[in-house]
Amino acid sequence: MILCHLIARGNVQGVNYRSFVRQQALALGVKGYVKNLPDGSVEIVAEVESKEALERFKAAVSRKAKDWGPHVAELSVVREAENTGPAYASFEVAR
Secondary structure, eight states, X not given: OEEEEEXXXXXXXXXXXXXXXXXXXXXXXXXXXXXXXXXXXXXXEEEESSHHHHHHHHHHHOOOOSSSSOEEEEEEEEEEEEOSSOOOSSEEEOO
């Protein structure tokens, strides 16, 4: 298992980005959470089975808006580490 802490910056608050991230996580079997941060960015904690799964998830949540909605200008990895066992049972939108 891999546990990864990500920060998304750009137009990511007030545009349903957290719901979008949750949908992608559920579709890809990712566990963890997503939440807004006070500085206007969004924190994502993702628990995945493999590096390949993590790369698929990161690509899925790096959405670029065309005319409206979320626009991720930057998705940075704060921390990525091997995890000995499951830390999360599902993927949630945290408050």
